[in-house]
Amino acid sequence: MxxxxxxxxxxxxxxxxxxxxxxxxxxxxxxxxxxxxxxxxxxxxxxxxxxxxxxxxxxxxxxxxxxxxxxxxxxxxxxVGVVTADIGIYPRLSARENIAYFAQLSGVPDADLKRRVDAVIERLDVNSFADQRAESLSSGQKQKLAIARAIVHDxxxxxxxxxxSNLDVLASREVREFMVESKERGKCVxxxxxxxxxxxxxxxxxxxxxxxxxxxxxxxxxxxxxxxxxxxxxxxxxxxx
Amino acid sequence: MRTAWIVYKKEITEILRDRRTLMAIGLAALATPIVLGVISQVATKTATQEYTIGYAGDVPTGLDGLLRATSLKLVPVSDPAAAAARQVDIGVAFKPGEIDEYYDPSRQSAQIADTRLRTVLGQYSAAQAAAALQQRGIDPGILTPVRIVAHPLSSPIQAASNAFLSFFLPYILITMILTGGFSAALDSSAGERERRTLESLLLTPAPRSRILLGKIGAITTISLVAAVAAIGSMFVALAQISLPRESGIGHFTLSPVAVPVMVWVAILIAVSFSAVTLALGTLAKTFRQGQAYVTPLYFITIFPASIILFIPDFNPSLAYYLIPILNAVLVLRDAIVHNAVEWPTLVVTSISLVATGALAWYAALRLFTREALLTRS
CATH class of the missing domain: 3.40.50.300 (P-loop containing nucleotide triphosphate hydrolases)
Known part of the structure; x- marks a missing residue:
């Protein structure tokens, strides 16, 4: 073991x-x-x-x-990265700004910031709403954003x-798939x-x-x-x- | 300090996208000219308003002209005492060698009419006495054996303007710093709990002291922007409005000493208020609860500014300059009225305000690191 x-x-x-x-x-x-x-x-x-x-x-x-x-x-x-049912995100920031903020606070260097944020946006398929303000996102999109924020520092x-617990069937399935994918990448989930x-x-x-x-x-x-x-x-x- | 700068930038971005805060700053800029406009209108109206004297008997020769010139209108009545109760502003019964005056001191219009009447009668009596003496070949100068020759050390008009500013400017500065940052402070503290972003924020490895510093910096910036907007609009408004000549107030300018003192004191107050409101906001679970905690601060700040209004010559000992807000008001008054800075008072004031800000920051930090902050929400 x-x-x-x-x-x-x-x-x-x-x-x-x-x-x-x-x-x-x-x-x-x-x-x-x-x-x-x-x-x-x-x-x-x-x-x-x-x-x-x-x-x-x-x-x-x-x-x-x-x-x-x-x-x-x-x-x-x-x-550590944490995702909870309470999707706390900053409503007046865009999805991209939310992710970048937490990346910076988690110590991602400025030189690496854009690449890391873009990579997470790509991986979680956040592209379509990356530049929308978080207040206008659906619950599923917000949960994706919460996950992106939690994993941006890898x-x-x-x-x-x-x-x-607050998601519809489709969004729930995406979260489950992400957990499996993370496990396959060697993460402890x-x-x-x-x-x-x-x-x-x-x-x-x-x-x-x-x-x-x-x-x-x-x-x-x-x-x-x-x-x-x-x-x-x-x-x-x-x-x- | 990188963390503080990251938090600062994010907070400023959010604040600039927050209608509540922008409205607070907009109102701050608009409220002062509106208030000054109303004051100007009321003062002008009071100075030019005509007041009515209900009289009985024969008006002494020449007095009616003097009364008209001071906007006192004579109206014949049968009973001056009864008329003074409601019908006219004051009642007067002219008798030979005597004037009976009836007025209700509880009415402001009666007080103003009484003051004007006494002034006119004083001038009339002096003129009559002087004419009588001259008829007898006597120099009227004997009526004033001791003459006063005034040599004002500064312009009386400027002094009146400074006295007006010494009350109004600290009041506007302090209240606008508080109200300008009010919404931002609560959004940044209680708002974090309400939106449930606090847990995510505290999960980052960023030191909490730096997170708080960034937040305080952003709130301070917005507070100062609100204060600058309010004071800027105040001076623009003061340049536009005209106050009656009787008020003795001319044009408004800040002395070279007052400007840097005001900027320094404004920064200190803004930092202190930001830390205090952030600490109080951290205690609250929701924005509305935070409002209930922070609102009393507004009333606390009004009292020191009012002291200058009610006791213009209040000259306290150095120990009074340890009291936050009051010290800022006093230092600003000294700089505006006397165009001078007493260094000991400025130093004590600075120490007091810095200590207040530091204590509030420490309290906010303690609150920010309490487990109850998360478990209670």
Missing amino acids: TEAAVVVERLEKTLGKNKVLRGISFSAQPGEIFGLLGPNGAGKTTTLRIICTLLSPDSGRVEVLGFDTRTAPQEVRKR PQVLMFDEPT IFSTHVMHDAERLCDRLAILHQGQVVASGSTAEVRGARRDLEDAFLELVGVK
């Missing part, structure tokens, strides 16, 4: 009076899609936010490509937090979702979170076991079935 891109060990986190994470551990490899599954409130988003250094853990440890999130957060951020780790069907199709390995704990982990086939599908396994593991 190759060296893990993301290592999460005994992660604990309390937000307000809620103990959101209760000792979560897992690791994700380069060239795989790792699924974080769980019902709402299971701790998926909090886990991702800790990995990308937006939150710090109360205890436990997270390493991204060998960099500790507590001691080297800047190095971690340089190597991060080794990509995290998708419920990326298709962490995919947080509560859509079991998507997880079963896309994930190489996964962890099921429930009430802040990992209740099952392993390859998708291992977690499914003898059950009919992943949904059945999930419902059984979280105690519904």
Whole structure:
């Protein structure tokens, strides 16, 4: 097995009076899609936010490509790209300007900026609306823009937090295809979702979170076991079935 | 500083595409001439308006002409006291050697008519006394045993103009700096949370202190543009309007000392306000909530400017110059009225405003790095 891109060990986190994470551990490899599954409130988003250094853990440890999130957060951020369901983009900037802004803030040198932005625009087929103001884009176009913004600095780790929850069928499929393509390029993709069907199709390995704990982990086939599908396994593991 | 410059350019681009901010600057440029135009109209109307005196009895010879010349119209009434209550501005009963005056001090028109009447009567009495003395071969000069010969050290008209500017200019400068950057500051802080761009921004490896510096720089720039637009239009308007001669105000010019002081103080205030509004905006989840947090600042800034209006000769100790905004108003007043800068006051003012800006920047940075900023939204 190759060296893990993301290592999460005994992660604990309390937000307000809620103990959101209760000792979560897992690791994700380069060239795989790792699924974080769980019902709402299971701790998926909090886990991702800790990995990308937006939150710090109360205890436990997270390493991204060998960099500790507590001691080297800047190095971690340089190597991580995040796409969420909340497509936050600057409405008065064009799609191209949005991408360029995040590229610059992510440390892409000025000499390389145009080439990198153009490459991402080409790769995600953003050309047709690249110079439109973001406020005039459709939801699918905005999500493409959010992905472009997240990958413009060519991060080794990509995290998708419920990326298709506000999208139509076509746009959702494009996002899924992009995740697979990223995996094939050797990126470590962490995919947080509560859509079991998507997880079963896309994930190489996964962890099921429930009430802040990992209740099952392993390859998708291992977690499914003898059950009919992943949904059945999930419902059984979280105690519904 | 590359990060700050990237954020600065992006913020300026967004602000220039934001109708709210552009409207605020446009209004800033338009509001001042409109206000000055109204002041000019009211002042001119007050100075030339005719007031009515309801009188009974015989008007002393020659007095009616003097009263007409000062726009006081005589109207015969049967009961001057009753007429003064509503029908006319003041009531007068002419008796031999005595004049009974009736007026309601709560009415402004009665106050103005009373002042004019007393002035006219004073001149009339002096002229009558002088004529009587001359008839008897006595020099009327004995009525004024001590004469005052005034030697003003500066032009009284310029002094009146400066006094007007010393109130109006700091007031316009401070309020326009605040309101000009108001929308931009909230859009740049609370707006980031509302649009959900904050998380993406904080995910970049860019240092948060530099991100804030870029934002403060952009807000400061827009605030100063609004202030320049407002003050520029103010001077254009002042050159166009005519105030009545009675106001004693002539043409408006800023002294060579006042201009650099104004520019320096404006920059300091703009930086401080930008940092303060950004910090308050960071506390808010939405633009509207941010408005509720920032609006009280507007009222706080009005009080120091009002001090100059109500206490024109307010000469505080150096310690007062530690109070932000008040110090800026006082330094500007000194530069405009006295055409001079007292270095200790300017130094204390600068230190105070820089410290205010730095504290607000630090507070904004602390708020910007709080986890609650993300988990609460």
